[in-house]
Amino acid sequence: MAKGYWVNHVEEIIDAGAFGRYVAKWNALIKRGEAKVIAMGPVAKTQIGAKEMKFAAITEFETFEKAMSFKDHPDYVDALKELGDDETKVVKRTSCVISG
DSSP: OOOEEEEEEEEEEEEEHHHHHHHHHHHHHHTTTTTTEEEEEESSOOOOSSSSEEEEEEESSSSSHHHGGGGOOOHHHHHTTTOOOOGGGGGGEEEEEEEO
């Protein structure tokens, strides 16, 4: 069965406090074993694209299906609440799901 991955890019963090609370809850899910962070950190260089990315992360899930559905996981939904009703007021980012 194929694993699933989230590939995330952060262009800008607008509200560091709210984003930090989201990250703390996300990290608790990682520590609990819901997913595994493969790589995370500042972007050294945006090779292609009109906008410079600041941070990137690759997260691995046990299955592609889990990666596809994890945004609806109750504890992840709770973490997303830290970003408020309009996430774009806290962080500008992209998130993609891929099979691997």
